Amino acid sequence: MTADPSTGQPTDPSGHQHEHPAPPPQLPQRTRHTTGAGHDADLVIAPFDLIQAMMDAVPDFAALHTAVELGIFELLSHEKLTSAELAACCECHPTAMRRLMRWLHGGRFVTLDCDRYLLTPYGQVLTAGAERSQRHAVLVTGSSYWWDAAGNLTETVRRGHPAWSTGLSPYDYLAHHPTIGREFDLFMKARSAAVGQDLAAFDFDHVRTIADLGGGLGGVLAAILRKHPHLRGILADREDVVDRARDHLATQGLADRIQLAAGDLFNHIPHGAEVYLLSSLLHNFSTAQGVALLTAVRRTIEAGGHPAEVWIVQGMLPGLAGQPSRWYSTDARMLSLFPGDGVQDRDAMFRMAREAGLRVRKTNQLPASQQTLMIAHP
Numbered sequence: 001m002t003a004d005p006s007t008g009q010p011t012d013p014s015g016h017q018h019e020h021p022a023p024p025p026q027l028p029q030r031t032r033h034t035t036g037a038g039h040d041a042d043l044v045i046a047p048f049d050l051i052q053a054m055m056d057a058v059p060d061f062a063a064l065h066t067a068v069e070l071g072i073f074e075l076l077s078h079e080k081l082t083s084a085e086l087a088a089c090c091e092c093h094p095t096a097m098r099r100l101m102r103w104l105h106g107g108r109f110v111t112l113d114c115d116r117y118l119l120t121p122y123g124q125v126l127t128a129g130a131e132r133s134q135r136h137a138v139l140v141t142g143s144s145y146w147w148d149a150a151g152n153l154t155e156t157v158r159r160g161h162p163a164w165s166t167g168l169s170p171y172d173y174l175a176h177h178p179t180i181g182r183e184f185d186l187f188m189k190a191r192s193a194a195v196g197q198d199l200a201a202f203d204f205d206h207v208r209t210i211a212d213l214g215g216g217l218g219g220v221l222a223a224i225l226r227k228h229p230h231l232r233g234i235l236a237d238r239e240d241v242v243d244r245a246r247d248h249l250a251t252q253g254l255a256d257r258i259q260l261a262a263g264d265l266f267n268h269i270p271h272g273a274e275v276y277l278l279s280s281l282l283h284n285f286s287t288a289q290g291v292a293l294l295t296a297v298r299r300t301i302e303a304g305g306h307p308a309e310v311w312i313v314q315g316m317l318p319g320l321a322g323q324p325s326r327w328y329s330t331d332a333r334m335l336s337l338f339p340g341d342g343v344q345d346r347d348a349m350f351r352m353a354r355e356a357g358l359r360v361r362k363t364n365q366l367p368a369s370q371q372t373l374m375i376a377h378p
């Protein structure tokens with residue numbers, strides 16, 4: 001057995017690739033300046049190459065989305081297929097399919113056994129059955145609403161609010177288009193699995209009921225309830241989401257421990273919890289809406305007459321301008337989609353809580369999700 005010089009992976013004498021290839025090419029990273037203003041020596045990638053890599057990411061993502069939408073990963077999760085067989089199954093042009101498969105092979109999403117393609121681990125994570133499937137994230141990100149919103153960012157920045165408008169906000173769009181609405185719920189569930197893992201590790205001995213506001217399919221709540229059998233949950237979200245969550249929770253045997261509350265949170269916050277959780281919710285809104293929502297939660301707690309806490313889980317921007325952070329990408333996405341203020345830094349989140357009449361008791365950096373938990377109370 002010899003080693004492939006480009007990957008360091010063993011190759012077998014037949015020349016076939018093995019199932020654990022090197023990672024696909026990554027978008028090159030810059031190092032940030034640590035002192036002074038930009039010296040060329042601080043840059044680990046040439047400016048020209050960085051921009052080229054960012055531009056290449058656009059057709060790369062389009063090709064990936066196409067492969068997911070055509071169902072190529074699902075087909076290959078069942079059997080090895082040739083490019084011609086895939087073209088026939090997907091009702092596609094054989095030459096175009098050959099070029100798409102060549103791209104997937106070059107990106108290490110598939111490998112070849114003679115002339116039949118099979119999935120690598122990078123392809124497997126794009127199947128619906130994968131533990132934290134990325135299939136749903138790709139389908140939503142490449143869907144017409146999300147894609148066109150990104151393409152209209154210039155006009156959005158000119159106007160100060162999303163220029164791409166079908167007349168519907170993203171959530172109203174999802175309610176009117178249940179196929180993509182379902183994909184969005186599953187995208188959020190996969191994305192927030194790490195939050196569930198983080199929060200389940202906390203001590204809930206003093207708590208009987210957790211209300212998850214904007215909790216989607218209830219993935220975070222389910223993770224906490226599974227680890228703490230004495231707990232009950234309230235899952236609050238929009239009507240169409242709660243309808244989908246009902247079936248989803250029933251299949252997990254949690255239906256009798258979770259009460260569902262369907263409707264607009266700006267009209268009604270459910271009563272009766274000791275912990276009110278808002279996970280990745282506030283970045284969808286303006287600061288004024290965030291203050292209004294937190295004020296409504298505080299009033300619900302005060303009206304209940306017994307102590308309760310507000311747990312806010314959010315990705316937060318670094319306090320120091322210019323520091324690298326993955327949350328800038330999330331904020332750019334929020335800018336294209338929502339008329340709100342997007343992802344905020346810690347100080348802005350503290351101010352929001354204070355204006356809503358809440359005192360922040362402590363903050364935690366959550367290790368698995370890399371988000372911040374702020375615990376506040378009236």
Ligand SMILES: C[S@@+](CC[C@H](N)C(=O)[O-])C[C@H]1O[C@@H](n2cnc3c(N)ncnc32)[C@H](O)[C@@H]1O
Nearest residue numbers: 188192214215216237238241263264265279280
């Ligand atoms: C970004 S997702 C986060 C889902 C989940 N909390 C998580 O961490 O994965 C925001 C959720 O809030 C819900 N939501 C947004 N605005 C809402 C409103 N006004 N009333 C009720 N639910 C709302 C959405 O339907 C969606 O499920």
